[in-house]
Amino acid sequence: MSWSHKGDGDRAVADFTRAIGLDPKYAYAYRNRGLMRAAKGDYDRAIADYDHAIGADAKYADAYSSRGAALLSKGYNDGAITDFNQAIRIDPKQIDAYVNRGLARVHKSDFDQALVDYDKAISLDPKHAGAHNGRGLVWFSKGETERAIAEYDKAIDLDPKQADAYSNRGLAWRRMGHVDRAMADFDQAISIDSKNAHAHYNRGMAWSAKGDDDRAMIDYNQAISLDPKNIDAYKSRGLIWAAKGDNARAIAEYSTVILLHPKYVYGYLGRGILNFYSGELAKAQADFEQAAKLEPDDIYVAIWLDMAKRRNAMAGYLREAASKLDMTKWPAPVVHMLLGEQTPAAVLAAADDLDVTTKTGQVCEANFYTAELYRLQGHDDEALRLYKIAVSNCPRNFDEYRAARLALRELGMLP
Numbered sequence: 060m061s062w063s064h065k066g067d068g069d070r071a072v073a074d075f076t077r078a079i080g081l082d083p084k085y086a087y088a089y090r091n092r093g094l095m096r097a098a099k100g101d102y103d104r105a106i107a108d109y110d111h112a113i114g115a116d117a118k119y120a121d122a123y124s125s126r127g128a129a130l131l132s133k134g135y136n137d138g139a140i141t142d143f144n145q146a147i148r149i150d151p152k153q154i155d156a157y158v159n160r161g162l163a164r165v166h167k168s169d170f171d172q173a174l175v176d177y178d179k180a181i182s183l184d185p186k187h188a189g190a191h192n193g194r195g196l197v198w199f200s201k202g203e204t205e206r207a208i209a210e211y212d213k214a215i216d217l218d219p220k221q222a223d224a225y226s227n228r229g230l231a232w233r234r235m236g237h238v239d240r241a242m243a244d245f246d247q248a249i250s251i252d253s254k255n256a257h258a259h260y261n262r263g264m265a266w267s268a269k270g271d272d273d274r275a276m277i278d279y280n281q282a283i284s285l286d287p288k289n290i291d292a293y294k295s296r297g298l299i300w301a302a303k304g305d306n307a308r309a310i311a312e313y314s315t316v317i318l319l320h321p322k323y324v325y326g327y328l329g330r331g332i333l334n335f336y337s338g339e340l341a342k343a344q345a346d347f348e349q350a351a352k353l354e355p356d357d358i359y360v361a362i363w364l365d366m367a368k369r370r371n372a373m374a375g376y377l378r379e380a381a382s383k384l385d386m387t388k389w390p391a392p393v394v395h396m397l398l399g400e401q402t403p404a405a406v407l408a409a410a411d412d413l414d415v416t417t418k419t420g421q422v423c424e425a426n427f428y429t430a431e432l433y434r435l436q437g438h439d440d441e442a443l444r445l446y447k448i449a450v451s452n453c454p455r456n457f458d459e460y461r462a463a464r465l466a467l468r469e470l471g472m473l474p
Contacts, residue, residue, distance in 0.1 A: 161194075208231045222247075242265045257282075279296045327349045389421050
């Protein structure tokens, strides 16, 4: 049995290297050495091997598919899709190419085309657990949580060692409010693959939902140790520091997020909110301005930039930004209120909705942004009352909930 089948990647690499020395155009050896290197996370050297394999055999579908998978792991979705396309052109039954192209399309939010890829993969192999897991991702992304769970169930039935399927199903259970079932799935994913960074991060989120930030922090730390570029884990760790009143450490976490992903709007927004309530208004404004450059049509970014400029005794931002914003739906009433075109009472009335979850979120935002308006107007007692209502009634995953807590702490009302 070969070293690769025995799980000894280093010896396998040595064997393939010797084979290449004997035959520098041995495409199979290059491709398989690349697989061993990719398995260890050495994607750059793996890609170099796949390049050699393709150079030796331009019709080697597996090499294109493997190179696409390596590019996908590095976050190069477009390049990955190009390679998967070529693999499929050469071999229309290249199942892994369909599955991985589906994942690349999920990353690009092209859910309909991703679904086409997963459907094709399943038509070629109905027992392909990864394809069912991928189709579950699509349904989850499209808001069809129950259909997603059905796909994850199928993936787990086909492959009980499919750690990602457990982790993804846990996310679906969490969305449905079944935190204990979610936790059980995350535990199972980690028991199968203790180095699954996503499972640790997801379990951390479940601990946070249960109010156990200390256990959540342990999982976020582990996720970061396994994947130092996991920006979600840094961000979540920052939220815990903020909840503990350590704004400086929270800001440092968001700064790491921005360093890793300089075009991530919500890194700037999150750091800006922390600066806003830490007495660093100039820094807050700079963060919101950068976020607005990246996403000029993001209405929440525009609202925060407006409030920061007005706190800095400058003209607001919303009037010049209004033409770029969608003023046909919520939170447009908040914008009208901040522009002096609508009363707080009218905004609260506009927040009403037949869907209880939607109403809760919109009422939360109405109360919070009205509090900020009152504070700008010097009505601190009214602002304080509404901050307290926001902390009591806002969903805990809302920026407005966290911002209300920061505001109360800034005003000396929280430890």
